[in-house]
Structure formats: C-alpha cells, structure tokens
Amino acid sequence: MVSKTVVINNPTGLHLRPAGNLCKEAVKYKSRITFNYRNNTTNAKSVLSVLAACVKQGEEIELVCEGDDEEEALANMTKIIEEGLGESSES
Secondary structure (H helix, E strand, C coil): CEEEEEECCCCCCCCHHHHHHHHHHHCCCCCEEEEEECCEEEECCCHHHHHHHCCCCCCEEEEEEECCCHHHHHHHHHHHHHCCCCCCCCC
C-alpha cells in the first residue's frame, strides 16, 4: 500500500467533469484506489462516490493505492490531480 496527500487545485473542486476524469484514470489500474477526506474513505473508481465526497478547491485528500500496480497508479493519479483534472486553473 502506498499513499500521498494531494491538494485539489482545479477551480471547481471535484464536480462532475473532474470527478469523471479522476475515475477514468483510476479504472486503468488493477490496484484498489481510494482517497481519504474528512474521515471518510471514497472509492476513486466510482463517480458517484467521488461526487458524494464534496471536495472543494484547495482541500487535501490522501490518495491510497493498494495492489500490483500501486506505485504507477499513485504516480499517475497524483499527476492528473496536480494538473487540474483536465480543467484550467483560471475561472
């Protein structure tokens, strides 16, 4: 198991489009991918779960990857989050 704390920096937080982009990346890996936010664990492969977490811009989540490709999954998930999940940082 590997984990890393990352900041959600896209302007709208994890609303539908970035949540979809997060899930689209997560399902590429065999590893179980979750994130911890406000004492809850969320399945990063489920759009509904990600939306239900209500993560806003500037908030931190702890990504957790567990499985055969956990290192690759964590590196790539961190990268897309840091890049704004496909959204511009300008509003």
